[in-house]
Amino acid sequence: MPKKSTPSFEEAMEELDSLVNQMESDQLPLEELISHYERGAKLLSECETTLTSAKKRLETIKNGGTKGSTKTASKPSNNTPSSSDDDEIRLF
Template sequence: MDKKEELTFEQAMEKLERIVESLEEGDVPLEEAIAKYKEGMDLAKICHQKLKNAEEQLTQILKDNGEVDNFVIEEE
């Protein structure tokens, strides 16, 4: 398993925020900016996957009799 995939959602977000701040400052050399951008994209994918997994877990509720049922939130 890749070291980045072992990160918690919060750790990945923190690293992503630091990368964004660094790139927004604008004083990063081009090669370093590209590397940071790639790392940021990897971290964003990790965050997205972790959120997706959490959403899938939260869409199931346990009934009183122990059966699992899908939980759907109807949008207005």
């Protein structure tokens, strides 16, 4: 079975964790270290894209609409995370 070209979020996070551990604990040759860094940067970008998409979908659900809907929430929530809370995603 051929491997998917784009890993799932969980697979990407697992691979990213593995790369970081290797980079921190092993004495990698410079070229391999750079290769690991490049792969890690790509995985990080993919994870950030996935999280941004998930956040938008959750906001749509929270506001009671569907994609493309112009319906807005009748009362703004005081516990909505701000853009500075990007590192923390709250489901409830």
